[in-house]
Amino acid sequence: MRLHHRLLVAVLGTALTTLAADAAELSRFDFDGGLAADAGLGTLSYLNGTTTSDAVTFGTASAFSLPGLPDGDAAVMQFQAFAPEQALAFLPNVPANGGGSYINRYTIFWDTYFPTIDGFMGLVQTSPDNTNDADFFIRGDGAIGISGTYHGNLTQGEWHRIAMVWDGVNLRKYIDGAQVGTQDLLGDVDGRWAIYPNADNPTLFLTDEDNETLPGYISGLSFYDDALAASTIAQIGGPSAGGVDLTGITIELEPPASTGVERPEFTGTCTENPQPLQFNADGSFRIMQFADIQDDHRIEPRSVELMEAALDTYAPDLVVFSGDNITGGPTSNADVRLAIDHIVAPIENRGIPFFITFGNHDEDSCGGDVTLCEPEQLEYYRSFGCNINPADDPDLHGDADAVVLVFGPDQPVNRRDPKAAVWVLDSGRYAPNPDEVGGQRINGYSNSWDYIRQEQIAWYRNTSERFERVFGKKVPGWMFFHIPLFEFDMMWSDDFGLPGPAEDQDAIANPVRPPVSGGDPDPFNRHGIAGERNECVCTGPFNSGLFSAARERGDIVSMSVGHDHVNNYSGNQHGIQLSYAASAGFGTYGLSGAETHRMRGVRIFDLDLARIEDGERLPFDTYMVLAGTDLDICLEPNILDCQNGGSVLAGPAGFATAAVSTSASAAKASGDDLPTEKELRALEHVDCDGDGVLTEADRACLFEVKHGVNVSLTPRAREILSRQR
Structure with a gap:
């Protein structure tokens, strides 16, 4: 195999x-x-x-x-x-x-x-x-x-x-x-x-x-x-x-190879309860979103390097993991804990509060000897001193739905006057039955993932209304979850047309413009979109109405997701900033060829207390921090091609790697990553060679992909691969 x-x-x-x-x-x-x-x-x-x-x-x-x-x-x-x-x-x-x-x-x-x-x-x-x-x-x-x-x-x-x-x-x-x-x-x-x-x-x-x-x-x-x-x-x-x-x-x-991975060293923690969260004296509050690190207990060292460099350079006040924090690979509960340890240690050692929710891959290893599924994983995250997740509500759909308030810089803290709210929602894994719902097949091409359920929307609405009653105002909210909403696709299509994505014409650098009326005051990029879209907006099968509920309540100013690793665009959809954070993990899929890791990074949200109190609709700035461009991390497809004078990049403790460094300036050219077995299965009934029909040639194309003979896939095949998240 x-x-x-x-x-x-x-x-x-x-x-x-x-x-x-x-x-x-x-x-x-x-x-x-x-x-x-x-x-x-x-x-x-x-x-x-x-x-x-x-x-x-x-x-x-x-x-x-x-x-x-x-x-x-x-x-x-x-x-x-x-x-x-x-x-x-x-x-x-x-x-x-x-x-x-x-x-x-x-x-x-x-x-x-x-x-x-x-x-x-x-x-x-x-x-x-x-x-x-x-x-x-x-x-x-x-x-x-x-x-x-x-x-x-x-x-x-x-x-x-x-x-x-x-x-x-x-x-x-x-x-x-x-x-x-x-x-x-x-x-x-x-x-x-x-x-x-x-x-x-x-x-x-x-x-x-x-x-x-x-x-x-x-x-x-x-x-x-x-x-x-x-x-x-x-x-x-x-x-x-x-x-x-x-x-x-x-x-x-040969001396025995080390097949175990030691726990990373924990040198610090939040010595006191990290709540309440507060704006800084200058009115700033920075949130850093890590999306889709999606690795196991043998984490790719550059993922940790990216985290550490981003944390040290941009010094967030809060970190949010938006799901697919880990993935399959662990074969024991100890392995699951190690996978979590590797992504928590950089944050815990810096004493930064962090908030988590789950994606569709976090419990891929659940079953058999592995009993640390999402509920148990949540409790493990909560065991760290810097985690701010409350206990899960067993009556609410999902395993990590929560909200935390951020207060002003006053001392003592004025708990009667929150300035912001940070929400996390668990968007689930896959649709209840990925083959059929209501007697009809779900479109497996792009809509087999899960979605925010009505009870979660009701919980948000009720909590939002309670905040308004208690505090006498609507509290501006920044919301994070994993699987995108339909509105992410609608916003892009409004500006850049349909269908999408297709070929390279759906990239922001060369967008397809929809027809607009001559009287349209903003005929081009009316949503102010910045960033790239290189794959589908891979939603669940239904638009369950979260955006409409947030729009009606009027308190949510930002929704940010992950899931689609090579999308990182952000735009204003009718008063709510919709943002993607591209994958922060070097051990999972990215772009193709030499650009595999180009989009790795984190998304920053800079909240501004003065703009909040002035009633500005979007009182913050948001942008991507890229591993290569901004943090000088090597982007070679294969880490072994990241060399710099024979220095050694330390991976997880006890897991040294071949003499490599990840300085981008020392990078050398390399080949493509290969598809995973699961990704290959997705290609078995796909027009792999892009000629519009399924023939024996597609089997030959698949054969080449399997064996690395030809990994330059057609856009259709590449897009199908990208959906196997």
Whole structure:
């Protein structure tokens, strides 16, 4: 099974562990007339018996008219391009290792010959039923790897020895004894690349679930149940007629990789209850919105760097998380807490009050061993000294609906005269039934998310009216939630036309103007929109009326959302400023290609007490702070291309990254991010090549996207991908 390649290559220590040769077990198969092992405890068999055995033939290199191996002729097994029901089934028959219940540290050697390499070839499949993508491939250009990260070059028509060394979340790749690449793998101990140690779940070789296989020859296969070091693999060298022979070799092992992530250091907190919130003596109050950080316990370090730089440079009085604060990936409650710790620590350590609500991804990991769903996550957020969320109201829809008042700078605090209110609403996750509502299908293209419910609108209205009764005035309100309202789309369309977004013409730099009457006093950009729209306004299926309620009450001056990572525009929709904050997280989707991270940033709201008291309708300024332009953070698509004199960017505690810095001035060009598995599923019935019809060419386009051969998608395909949030 292939998953989206995550950034961050763990830096290992240089020390090697030297062990006697019998500390681990080498199983060797020389294919001399059959599948019997020539050494060790491992066994090979034919998956589905004759279904596989009928697809192989045994002989010698010379008998098959192949060139000999460097040291002479060798026994060889010829294999056809296996179908999904065909494979060699391997049982290691050795204990679990690497700190888990499965075999996490191991090395596999292949002595192979491929007459042609013109497509993908699945070598290792850890799923015993072969119902998902294989876990290690040869690519059509001869490179080896997985998840869009491939290295080296196997030459067709020549014998080569491939070595793969797994250590939990680290993979090292070798061709003919030379290391050609390393990569960090998504997961933890006992994750996707772990091998079952028991007889009921074999590891499959030379197969893939969707026929990504090639015909070829193999003269040797060896399995070692530990992670051999580069020095040992160099000694073993290239292909040989006798297969891998460890006789006389002092075995050196790679030191265990750290697969855990330590909790970030907390050096400060709000020592007193951060409420009541107050304007500063100069009448200012700054809110900073973090939207869609959307990462897990192995957070991309630049997300933390962005947070810290923004907090230090712009010194907000309040931070608001508007949802999709974390995402899937955690496999335990401890992982969920770590994911939250990473985004809270920069704020808590600076003693800044913070307010949270949820998006549609925050409880993606909920289920099974993970019981920290949104209600429990809220309580964990509330355990931090700087958090100002009240306990959730169990009778109100959503898990984080709340409001907090901001008072003037007077001392003592005049609690009878609030100057502003900050609201958060939980806009939910997905529509109650994403396939059908009221007997009709929901348009899955853009409207399968959830929406603000009537009881939440009623709660807002009742609370707003209560404030007016108690304080004798309407309290200006700044409202934050995750999923945008229909009015965000209407406002853009009023100024820049329909349909949208489409191609590049929907960008603010080259808008499509709607027809207007000659008497229109403001025929162009009547809403004063500033910013970009690069994807849909991805609403829920219904306009439930929150904007109308706020417009009728007349107290809400701002509504700000996230959800759509590459939208960051803001405009005045009939007296309410509607704003997007683009994604603040470097570990989630962004723009395409070299511009992947260009829009990463935070949104600032500068409230002005003098303008509030003067009765100004929009008594504040709002703007985006961008990671690259304003904070000098490297925007390279891959963090490994952010280099600056060999300095090391510290990631989460205990998770060092390869020698990198994120200075934008030191950036180098890089390639594109690849789609996630979920995103790929969204493309299966999409006009991927943009020719207006669904044909086999679209399947070919999808194939290229899956394997990173071509990630320059059509606007339609790119937009479909963007909806999988």
